[in-house]
Amino acid sequence: MNALRTLVSPRGAVFLLLIVLLVTVTILNPTFAEPGQFMRYIQRVAPVAIIAIGQYFVIIAGEFDLSQGSLITAQVIIAGNLVGQDDSRTVPVLLLMLVFGALVGLVNGLLTTLLQVPSFIVTLGMMLALLGGVMWWTGGAATGNPADSFRQIGRGGIRDLPLIDFLPWSVLILAGWLALGIWLTKRPYGKVLIALGDNARATRYAGARSWWITTRAFIISSVSATVSGVLLVGYAGVHPSVGRGYEFIAITAVVLGGVVLGGGRGWIVAAVAGAFVLEALFLVLNISGVPSSLRDAVQGVIIIAAVAYSGVVFRARRRTTPATASPDQGKGPDAPERTGAHTSAPRPALTPEGVAETRGD
Amino acid sequence: MRRSMTIATAAVALIGVFALAGCTTDPTVTPPAPSDSDPGPSQPGEAPANEWFDQALFDTQDAQRDVAPEGPADQPYLQYINAEMVDTAEYASDGAKKACFANASISNPWRQTGWITMNQQLKVLQESGAISEMETRDAQDSDDTQIADIDYFIEEGGCDVFIISPNSTAAMTPAVERACETGKPVIVFDRGVNTDCPVTFIHPIGGFAWGIDTAEFLIERLSPGDKVVGLRILPGVDVLEQRWAAAEKLFAEAGIDAVDYFTGADPAEIKSIISDELAKGEVKGIWMDAGDGAVAAIEAFEDAGLDYPVMTGEDEMSFLRKWKDTGLTGLAPVYSNFQWRTPLLAAQKIFAGEEIPKEWVLPQSPITAEELDAYLTANEGMPDGHYAKFGGENLPGFPEVWQQRQIP
Numbered sequence: 001m002n003a004l005r006t007l008v009s010p011r012g013a014v015f016l017l018l019i020v021l022l023v024t025v026t027i028l029n030p031t032f033a034e035p036g037q038f039m040r041y042i043q044r045v046a047p048v049a050i051i052a053i054g055q056y057f058v059i060i061a062g063e064f065d066l067s068q069g070s071l072i073t074a075q076v077i078i079a080g081n082l083v084g085q086d087d088s089r090t091v092p093v094l095l096l097m098l099v100f101g102a103l104v105g106l107v108n109g110l111l112t113t114l115l116q117v118p119s120f121i122v123t124l125g126m127m128l129a130l131l132g133g134v135m136w137w138t139g140g141a142a143t144g145n146p147a148d149s150f151r152q153i154g155r156g157g158i159r160d161l162p163l164i165d166f167l168p169w170s171v172l173i174l175a176g177w178l179a180l181g182i183w184l185t186k187r188p189y190g191k192v193l194i195a196l197g198d199n200a201r202a203t204r205y206a207g208a209r210s211w212w213i214t215t216r217a218f219i220i221s222s223v224s225a226t227v228s229g230v231l232l233v234g235y236a237g238v239h240p241s242v243g244r245g246y247e248f249i250a251i252t253a254v255v256l257g258g259v260v261l262g263g264g265r266g267w268i269v270a271a272v273a274g275a276f277v278l279e280a281l282f283l284v285l286n287i288s289g290v291p292s293s294l295r296d297a298v299q300g301v302i303i304i305a306a307v308a309y310s311g312v313v314f315r316a317r318r319r320t321t322p323a324t325a326s327p328d329q330g331k332g333p334d335a336p337e338r339t340g341a342h343t344s345a346p347r348p349a350l351t352p353e354g355v356a357e358t359r360g361d
Numbered sequence: 362m363r364r365s366m367t368i369a370t371a372a373v374a375l376i377g378v379f380a381l382a383g384c385t386t387d388p389t390v391t392p393p394a395p396s397d398s399d400p401g402p403s404q405p406g407e408a409p410a411n412e413w414f415d416q417a418l419f420d421t422q423d424a425q426r427d428v429a430p431e432g433p434a435d436q437p438y439l440q441y442i443n444a445e446m447v448d449t450a451e452y453a454s455d456g457a458k459k460a461c462f463a464n465a466s467i468s469n470p471w472r473q474t475g476w477i478t479m480n481q482q483l484k485v486l487q488e489s490g491a492i493s494e495m496e497t498r499d500a501q502d503s504d505d506t507q508i509a510d511i512d513y514f515i516e517e518g519g520c521d522v523f524i525i526s527p528n529s530t531a532a533m534t535p536a537v538e539r540a541c542e543t544g545k546p547v548i549v550f551d552r553g554v555n556t557d558c559p560v561t562f563i564h565p566i567g568g569f570a571w572g573i574d575t576a577e578f579l580i581e582r583l584s585p586g587d588k589v590v591g592l593r594i595l596p597g598v599d600v601l602e603q604r605w606a607a608a609e610k611l612f613a614e615a616g617i618d619a620v621d622y623f624t625g626a627d628p629a630e631i632k633s634i635i636s637d638e639l640a641k642g643e644v645k646g647i648w649m650d651a652g653d654g655a656v657a658a659i660e661a662f663e664d665a666g667l668d669y670p671v672m673t674g675e676d677e678m679s680f681l682r683k684w685k686d687t688g689l690t691g692l693a694p695v696y697s698n699f700q701w702r703t704p705l706l707a708a709q710k711i712f713a714g715e716e717i718p719k720e721w722v723l724p725q726s727p728i729t730a731e732e733l734d735a736y737l738t739a740n741e742g743m744p745d746g747h748y749a750k751f752g753g754e755n756l757p758g759f760p761e762v763w764q765q766r767q768i769p
Contacts, residue, residue: 144744
């Protein structure tokens with residue numbers, strides 16, 4: 001019963017939607033329920049989920065990172081052009097990409113914090129700079145796919161396993177990245193980051209070195225985009241269109257997961273669930289045979305409906321629960337967050353509703 | 362109680378939205394604007410309700426596929442099909458001329474390849490003294506920008522000849538007419554406009570021919586009831602829509618079960634789409650309206666551990682190489698990239714007062730399995746986004762300029 005209530009609550013909305021979509025897929029196409037197929041579905045979600053994790057850290061701090069998508073594009077092209085057909089270059093290029101990713105994040109962060117340029121503009125500029133750089137470097141045509149050893153990271157996995165048949169490396173990387181993310185949100189760093197997104201001035205008065213904390217969030221985001229790029233090189237191959245629009249997919253996933261734009265509230269697992277929802281939606285549209293010209297519209301309507309749903313429920317509860325808490329207040333709405341929430345304590349159970357009004361905007 | 366009521370209402374509303382979204386799959390809800398470029402009645406009747414289909418144009422292009430082109434055999438960019446020649450003596454004049462080129466965009470590998478070729482052609486004509494310079498404005502896929510570009514050329518470009526690669530048909534027509542009114546020669550190529558005022562309109566046979574070539578190839582090798590997945594770049598562009606309109610009609614007539622998707626040429630999306638189709642059931646054929654991203658489609662079959670499909674891609678190097686590696690049954694239709702050389706050569710002919718075709722239909726023949734090796738050898742070292750029939754082998758800078766993608 002409690003679990004059910006959780007699902008209808010706004011924080012659970014994304015999980016409810018995910019279940020609805022996955023059940024729909026399974027009804028339309030029963031083979032989807034086979035473990036092998038399901039693993040492939042997670043493999044497909046992994047790049048999106050990983051950038052959603054990165055975007056979560058930036059959004060929770062009250063900022064945006066619009067450069068994720070073009071950073072993926074840049075990294076994919078770097079992999080294609082520098083690795084070439086030489087297997088021995090796989091590891092050095094991988095390290096170079098991680099350094100490059102961290103550097104992009106550092107620049108984004110420092111421009112935002114030290115020069116006080118809004119992150120929306122900084123990362124928009126970075127997006128254009130990276131795209132332009134890629135265009136200039138390649139003349140619009142990538143040389144080709146890199147060596148297979150590099151592509152195995154995103155394409156291969158452990159085969160012939162009992163029960164699940166095929167375990168893609170992407171799934172393991174996603175699991176690891178998510179575990180790392182959850183751990184980070186429970187660390188003091190994660191708590192200060194949330195506090196900073198909630199009330200930057202108060203947090204600064206409390207003695208936080210806000211510039212370095214926010215900058216690190218941008219580095220996490222850019223490194224996440226890099227990891228996502230590595231997976232996409234394997235999954236899709238090298239092409240200048242890989243990564244296009246991913247920053248908005250990541251932001252949509254995070255918002256679907258109930259994270260408040262503007263910062264201060266949100267659960268990392270729900271943000272990842274948002275990424276799963278977006279891919280499941282894509283899957284449903286593929287399998288149900290919606291005409292190609294209608295797909296974007298259907299997708300948009302469902303996303304708006306999902307976000308609006310959680311907004312409506314939020315407001316409804318706010319009206320019915322006056323300032324004094326009803327006994328079940330802490331349980332119903334916040335239950336899914338409980339696992340992660342007991343450490344991020346400074347939040348009284350009641351306040352989240354106040355911010356929810358802005359969410360549908 | 363009130364809370365649960367609200368939640369219930371919201372849930373019902375959400376389901377309603379789902380249902381609504383499902384209901385509007387009626388194809389009549391999405392009328393794509395019919396292409397104005399194709400005058401002539403479209404045939405209503407038993408044909409599928411694809412508004413891009415144009416029976417007259419379909420028949421014309423179908424016939425043109427079998428016509429042996431006239432012109433120099435080793436220079437396909439100077440060949441023409443069923444041409445009605447026009448006299449250009451009125452434009453004949455000596456000296457180097459300034460060309461003004463209003464380009465729609467260089468936003469995809471096909472246009473980038475052509476743009477490189479065009480610039481190398483320009484160098485040849487500059488050396489021979491036919492063209493003094495070419496001023497280019499790139500409209501970056503925007504109608505408004507291109508109209509402004511053309512008006513700029515008319516007002517203060519000091520142009521001797523206008524070369525226009527229109528961004529879209531209807532929107533660009535008035536601007537092209539204004540250029541014609543200057544009395545200077547106007548050359549239009551690639552996409553068309555709704556006026557015959559330009560001296561010449563240069564284009565390969567067209568989208569219907571592409572659709573016929575590819576659909577016939579697949580139908581010949583498949584049986585009725587087999588499934589073909591159509592991967593399309595984007596809706597609403599006439600040259601692309603006509604490819605699918607022709608293929609869709611032929612598939613329907615042959616009893617082939619064809620579904621289509623828009624992919625934006627994003628390989629991640631292509632791979633996911635094919636994987637989902639493979640999870641649903643057997644896919645026997647892949648049809649593409651452009652070869653960009655073909656490799657991801659093929660890899661989806663590899664990753665699922667299935668046999669390769671019969672497939673039509675394009676003369677893009679990535680597809681040709683993968684085709685060779687896998688040995689699949691394939692065809693590479695061609696939207697002749699060498700057409701980017703023709704406009705400048707046409708300008709040279711116009712100023713020399715030579716006859717040129719009013720509608721300059723360039724040959725457009727697919728690369729078959731027998732020709733594959735030859736094209737792979739000829740284009741060795743080119744990047745994946747290069748087009749095999751780019752037609753610049755006899756230009757200066759070959760092959761380095763194309764290998765390095767030196768975009769001016």
